[in-house]
Structures are given as structure tokens and as C-alpha cells.
Amino acid sequence: MLELSSTPLVIIAILGTVGVLLPIISIARKEKGSNSFYAVIAFSALIVSIGYVAYQFISDNILPSALFSKDVLVDDAFGGFFAIAMLIVAIFTTVGSFNYMRKKNYPAVYYSLILLSTIGMVLVAYSTDLVMLFVAWELMSIPTYVLVGFIKKNPSSNEAALKYFLFGALSSAIIVYGISLSYGLTGSTNIGEVIHGYATLDASLLPLALLSVGMFIAGFGFKMGLVPFHQWLPDTYEGSPPTITTLLAAGTKKAGFAATIRVIVLGMVVLNLDWTLALGIIAVMTMTIGNIAAIMQKNLARMLAYSSIAHAGYILIGLAISPYSTLGLQGSLYQIMNHSVMKGAAFIAVTGIVTTLAVTNIDKLKGLGRRMPITSLGLVISLFALAGVPPLAGFWSKIVLFGGALDAGSTIWWAPWLAIAGVLNSALSLAYYGWLTRKMYFEGETEKRVSEPKSVIAIMIFSMIFLVGFGIYPDPIIKFVEFAAPTLSLDIMP
């Protein structure tokens, strides 16, 4: 039994209470506006939550990556790591909304949905039972369907929401199908027991087990934005409110990875290892197609959407090589943490640009460096960190990832090719990051400075400190990652 003070339960309590109370308060106060009041409440709830997770880490109350549990949730370092990454993104989203949601309707509902979705994300990372995981998955997804279409009268927001919802429903169905297959084969939904069952499975039933893995890859791959399950993603990211795009790109995507690691990577070690090759192929496809498509984009949000597809590919490298090198999962986790900040900051910068200047077309961003200096600097640093330029934080996570792939090369022949593909793709990605930087800093002449939203500035400064600071001194994060990353081998079988 989980204790009442365990991290996931406390997060449910805090965020759930606030999330449910917010709309009730707004009905009681009979008002539609007053954005910042609700924003402050939501923000405080998130800060308290992240504080609690951090406190649990500091006071050593967290298990070091317990992989399986008889319970449906486990309070371990792996879940805590993801909880911190996701809460950072939720905080980014909330702070960015201070400005974005001003003078828009139903702020209480908006923040409530963000908090509920955040609970879902966090719980996905803590789940050790397939049904629990599915419930958390839906708790995460359903509020975001609403949030994507939150600007009711904007057709592209509606289109985005509809596409997102259709694919979400499809992928949920596929995940449920996967779960039912594995339940049918093993008679349990507890991940530990499913794996135990798979290990002793009759050979004639193995194809069905692999089919369930395929279902999981496709179902989770939708959230992660893996090629070929990615096509909804650019349309949705472009159409939805930019703050919500932040939540999707930097937050829910990570939940997909958490679920994949919990279920596929940990669980399927016992099956034959063909799934690693499948993940490797998908990783290369994902990063290559993401980067190539990003190069020609004219819309900033869409460019970043494709860039986030590409990044899913990088992260997937670590998953694909996880059985062969301990650096694999460490690199993935490291990249996930950095990506939360880098991509979160980039999309919040887009939020700032959209709310201040009402443009997203890259050609109209000429001289942005003069118009919005701090936002531009934050955006450029995030972009270069995404590209993995030293000495920014993104450089180190890529080093660990690609180094892991080279390390795995001693066991599996194709692993170094993942590193080569990753390096080539990073170079390719600089083409559009650099192009955007040039637009912002080296073109245009006559622009005047405009006042930048304070909430955006705060996030920019935080992320710059994070990216540069942990770029110069990466040691603490590396230690954290080593603590949180599960070690993978056949011995961990329950």
C-alpha cells in the first residue's frame, strides 16, 4: 500500500483539489474574467507540488527507480524525475498564460484543465499497472482536447482540436487493445506480472505478445509524435493556443516517453529484442523527417512543432539502445529534462511574440532582436540548446545520448548508425535555427523596442540561467539523471 504522504497521492490531492475548486469559485463569484486571480492560484498549487517532489528527493523518501510494484502506483525516482520535468512545463504554461489569457473568457476552467491534465501526466510516470496507466493517460489527454480548442471562435483552433481528438481517440483505442491482449495472455494488468507472464509464455503465443507491443508503440507513439504517427502534430501545434502548445510539446509528449519506458522498454526486455530495431528505425525516420520538414516552414510554431518531432527521434535513440548500454536511458532522461526547458521556453517565447506582435510568420520576425531583445535572446539560446551547441545544456544530453549509441555499438551493430544519424540531424537542424536567428538579429533595421510581457521575460531568464548554467556546470543534472534512470538487464525481472 502506498502511504498517504507518497508523492503521487499528495500531487493528486493538491492539484486535484485546486483544479476542481477553481471553476466552483468562479461560479460562486459569478464572473468570467479576472485571469490573474486564477493564474496565481494555479501557479501556487504547481509550485507547492514541485516543492513537495523536490522535498521528497532531498529528504531521501523516494525509492531509487523501483521498476515494479504490487500497487498501481509507485513512488520512485523515475516517476519523480518526470514529475519535476512535467511540473516545470506546467509552470511555464501557467506563467505564460498570465499574459496570454488576459481578457479571454473562462480563465478558471482553463487553469483547472491545465492542472487536471498535469495530474494525468504525472500519474502516467508513476503508474505500474496498465489500467492505472490508461486512466492517467485519459486524464492527461481529455483536458488537452478541450484546451486545444479553447479559442472557440477560431476555426484553426477548432480544426486542431478535432484532429487531435480523433487521433487521441484512435490511439486510446489501440492502447486499450494492447492492454486487453496482454491481459488475455497473462491474466493480469500489473506490469510486473504481465512481464513475468510474457517471460514464461508459450512460444506459439509469442506473435500475439509482439502484437501487443506494436499496439503500445503505436498508441504511445501518437503522443510522442513519432513518425509515422505524427501527422496530427504540426496542425494541432499551429492551431492551438501557444501556451497549450507548450504543454503538449514539452509536457504530454514526455508522458508518452514515461509510459514507453515503463511498459515497453522495461517490460519487453524479456521478449526477443526485435523491438529495439523497430524503435531504432522509427528514431531515425522521426528525426530525419522532422528536421527536413522544419527547414522549409514559414510559420514559427509549425517549425518548432517539426523540431519537436525531430527531438522525439533523438530521445528515442536512448530507448532503442537501452538494453545494450546504461547510457541509453540516462541520455533519454537527460534529453527529456533539457527538452522540457528548451522547448517550453521556445514556445513561451512564441506566446510572447504572438500576444505582443500578433505574428508567427518567420518573414515578419525581421529585427525581432531589436524589438523584443530579452524574448529573442531567450529564444535563440533555447534554439541553440536544442541544436546541441556547446556549452549549453542541450549539448551534454546529446553527448550522453550519442555516446551511449556508440557504447552500445560493441553489442549491436546498428547502434553507432543512430549516433551518426543524430549528429547529421543536429547539423541539419542548425540550418533552420540559424536561419531564424539571422532573421531576428541580422535583418531589418528600423525596428523599435516594444514592451515585452513580464511573465514571458521571467520564463526566458529562468530558462537562460538553466540552459547556460547547467551547460557550464552539468554535474548536478547528470547525478540526478544517474539516480533516476533505471538500469536495464534481465536481472530486474520480477
Added chain:
Amino acid sequence: MTTEVLGLPLEIGASSAWLIWILPFIAALIMPGIGKISKHATGYVAVGFALMSAISAASLIPMALEAHEIHDQISWIDSIGLKAGVLADPLSIIMANVVGWISFLIMIYSTGYMKGDKSITRFWFWMLFFIGSMQLIVLSDNLLQVFFGWEGVGLASYALISFWYRDKKKDHVGVEGRTVLGMLDYYAPTHAGMKAFIMTKVGDVMMIAGMLLIFLFAGTFGFRELMHDTTWATTMSAQGLLVPAFVLLFGGAIGKSAQFPLNEWLLEAMTGPTAVSALIHAATMVKAGVFLVMRLAPLVFALSAAGILADQFFEIILIVGAVTALLLGLQGMVNSEIKKVLAYSTGSQIGYMMMVLGIAGLSQQFVNGYTAGFFHLISHAMFKASLFMAAGSLLHVVGSRFMTDMGGLRKNMKKTYAFMWAAGLGLMGAPFITTGFWSKDSIFGAIYTSGHPWALPIFTIAVLTAVITAFYTTRMLGLVFFGSKSKHVKKMEAEGHHIHEAPLSMWVPYGILAVLTIVIGLVGLSFEGGLHEIFTNYLEESFGIYSVHNEIENSILPGFLDGINPVALTASLSAFGIGTGLGYVFYIGRWVDPVQFVNSNILFSTFHKVILNRFYLNAIIYWCFVVSPLWLSRGVFRYFEQTAIDYGMNNGLQKAVGWSAKVVQGTQTGVTQSYLFVFGAGLLFVVLILLI
């Protein structure tokens, strides 16, 4: 005597040894800030710090006299056991004083010379940076640290040669339009700076190769550590690498000290402000090579004494020095630009020092040549810095770098006239009253008594060079101060410019050095004796090199000349007499017109032309290392870069990426049905991979 400096327990002496080179760097760092506050104050601060550095150096003199040595180390790069340190032994203490005090005087001079320059802050920054780097070379206790200073002075030299980077016509050197073998003999400051940087870099690369080679075997860069345990030398010698390693190190000295064949950069270095020429390209930086040889030579000699022979090292030094001395001396006779004459002379005189250091290593009595070389270094630093500064005054007043544009200035600039004579006599080696005489004489003596089979030919070259030196110095003085005023000066006076003496801040520094040339010259023999004693002790204690006490036996001269070799004495007296006499005939007395004299004979005129064209060495270097690579690179650009790389790779890659982006975008139709189809196909694909 320990005290806390920056939390480090240091001996007082050690802390001042550190301060000698740290102070100028601190001053350089704060200089831009001071320049922002007040341009006027920069000069005072710079001179003040130079003075403090010089005083720190002076405070160590008692140690040098007591043959006391300070060796203080702090850890630098722990992982490979590297230490940074100062090594204040008599060699470095005396050198640090020469550098420190001459720098100080030249800094004072600069306050007058550079007055009103818009970039004065930059000037001070680089001057101080230079002094710091130079003192770093002098006081380092290991080769790697020396190399840092070495590159520092190179950088400062580059920045100061190109100081007037706007390349105005008056800041060029050479004669406009003159070509040698199709190469222009006319250089802009920026070009000259680059030339100096690149040419010395050739030597630097050799030096670092030599350093690393030694480090590979010895595992240390430290001078004392290398001496302490010499097993590395035995190993290297057995593999035939010892001499190459030391010769590579000497390559650095060749570059920095403008020795043949890397001598050509020094002439163009004269585009820098004259204060720079005086400090860097006459008195200090170009001596860094000599200093490096002086650091290494006792080590090599001690190794030879221990049976690890490295005579070729000294032979190469000897030959390089002799060739340079003669070659550059000859060229000094014909040039018409005053600073270039002095530059040729500098290279030639450094050749002397190299020559005698080489002979020292090949003779029994190492200390004689060693002392002679160092003595000449000191005396040359004084009179050449003085001559350069005086030349700067002339340039300042006349506004032309050509001696033919001067003439007859002795009445207008009496002080400069007197001081230039005094310093000039030092360079000529005027008997008994100048330092130059005694130092040159001790060089002759050391060569003559070395007992080496090459002694006689080398001695001949040395004496011949002394004749040439006396000649071109007289020529310079004659052209500038005697005869009638040139057209240029007359034109200036007609335009209302008054030809006047330089300001106080300018003539005092070179006056001091000129007077010192004479004053030390008057007691030259005992000064030399003192140096000799210091170095005898130093070589004994630090290197175990014992001198043979046989000097007095072969002395046949009476009285105050006791201890001087009579042959050397005769040679230096006659060299002075012949050189000065010839110079007097042509340029002071003007009894014979030099132009007519040269043209009177096809042999003379051909010879004159060859010398004037720098023995074609500069032009050949340009053809081989500048023009040909440019052709090659243009060819590569046209036939490889523009075709294969540009059309093939760059355009091709761009087109390929653009094309694939279109293809990928084509799949992104926006139609939900097709998305769903792709999703389904993807699921099928994944399952198929897993099942197969």
C-alpha cells in the same frame, strides 16, 4: 623572511620576482578603464607601473651579486604535474633589470613621442602587455611558461608594428614603387605586422616542437629539473634526438631574434612607432632569442661535460650568428632609411651575441664567451635604444624617414647630435671609453682564444663586421648631421617650420642611455670583470661548469689593459679606425662622392645593387611562400572549390534538402482521412517489423 602575499607564503625576494612580470599585466588590464576616465592619465599610470616593475627587478640585484638564487613554484596544471614558477638567478635578474629600466625610459620617451595620438590607450595597453610578457620570458623557470611569454611578446610586437593600421603613406617603410625581382619593396604597417607575426611563427612552431620533444623524454619543462636529472638526455642522445630537439628550440630564437634565414621581418617591423622599435625591435624582444640560448647553453655545455655531446648545437648557433652579423651589417651600409639602418645593425649585433655564445660552447673556457655575449647584450641594449629614440626625434622633427631628407641638422638639434654621437660611438666601438668597445673586444678575445679550428675564419668575419659597423654608423651620423641641409629640410623651413630640439621628455631618456654608454664604458673593463665573476660563480654552482684559470698567464699588456688579449685589442682598434675613417672620407669630410664612387666600377655597382636588394632573400621568400601558395590557392578555389564544392556539394546538398522537404510537406496534406491512413499503415509497419 617570509610574508603573506595573496594568501601564499612567499619569500620577499620571490614576491618581487613575481611582481616584476605581474605588475605590467595588471597595468595593461586596467588601462582601458583608465583610458575611459582620462586619456591624459594613461601615460602616468603606464610609466608608474613600468617604474614599479623596474624597482622590483632592482630589489633583486643584491641576490645576483651574492650569487643567490630564488626558485619559487606554484602548481599550475596538476594533472600532468606542471608547475608555474619564477627563477631569479643572476642571468634572469640582470636581464630583468636591463629590460625593466630600458622599458621605463622608453615609456617616458613615449609620453612625448606619442603625445596627442588618438589611440594612446591602445598603445599603452600593448606596451605594458609587452613588458609583462617579456619579463615572463626572463623570469620563467620552465620552457612552457617561457613559451607563453614568447607568444605574448610576439602578439604585442604584431599589434605595435601595425599600430598605425590606417596605412598612411608616411607610416610605410621602403621606397615607393621600388621592386626587387618583381616584388614590391614597400610595405604598409598592417602588412609588416602580419609579416613579422608569420615569420616569427615559423620559429615558434619549431620551438614548441623542440619543447614537446624534450618533454616527451624528460617529463618536465623546468630548467632546473632538466639539469637535476639528465637521464632523459642520455636516452635522447642514444636515439639521436638530443641535438635536433635543441636545434628546434634554437629555431624559436632564430625567428624571434631575426637571425638568418628568418631575418627579413625585422626591417619591415620599423613601421611601428619609433618607441616600439626602440623597445621591442632593438633593446628587448629581439634579445629574447639570445636570452633563450643563454638559458639553454650552460645546460647543453654541462651535458657535453658529462659525456653527452651536442657540439652541433653550438656549431649551428655559431654559423647562424656569423652569417647574420655579416649579411645584415653589409645591408646596413647602403640603406637610406635611418630606422632600417638601425634595424639592420640590430640584427647584425645580435648575430655577434649568437656567434660568441656558439663559440663559448665549443671552447674550454665557457664563461668567457658567455660573459662576452651577455655584456654585448647589455651594452647594445643601451646604445641601440638610445640611437632609436634619437632617430625617433629626428623623424618627429623632420617628418621623413629618409636620411637623404635630413642633413646638416647638427646646429638645430645640439643635444640629439651629442647623444647620437655618444651612443653611435658605442655602436662603432670607440676605444676605451664606450661599453661597445669593451663588449666587442671581449667577443673578439673569446673567439680568438677559443682554440676551435673555426676560430680564425669566424674571427675574420667578426672583425670585418666591426669595420662595417663603424662605417655605417659614421655614414648615418654624417648623412643626418653633416653637410648641407637637404631640399626637404629647406622646403620645411621655407614653409615656416622651425627645426628645433625634441621636447624634454624625449631627449632625457636617450640622453641618459647615451651618457651611460660612455660612463660604463669608462669603467668597462671592471664592469666586465664583475660580470665575469658573477657568471663564473653562477655556472659553477648551478651547472657545475668550472672555468680554467689561465687568463693572466697569456696577458702581456701593461696596466689597465691587464687581462686583455693583444690580438683582439689590435683587431678592435684597427676595425674602428678603418671603418670610421672610410665613413669620414665619404660622409663627414665628404671628400669623395659615394654615388660616383659606387658607379665608377662595375664590380662596386653590382655589389651595391645586390646588397640593396637584400641579397634577394626577401624577394625569394615572397616568391616561394607568398606568391606561389596564392597561385595554388587560387587554382584550388577556381578548379575545386567553385566546381566540386560549390556546384557539387553546396548547391547539390541544398537542392536535395529542399527537394526532400517538399516531398515531406507533400505528405502533410491537412486531410484527416489521409493522416488516419498513414497512422494505420504505420501500425502495420511496426507490427510487421516485430513479427518478422
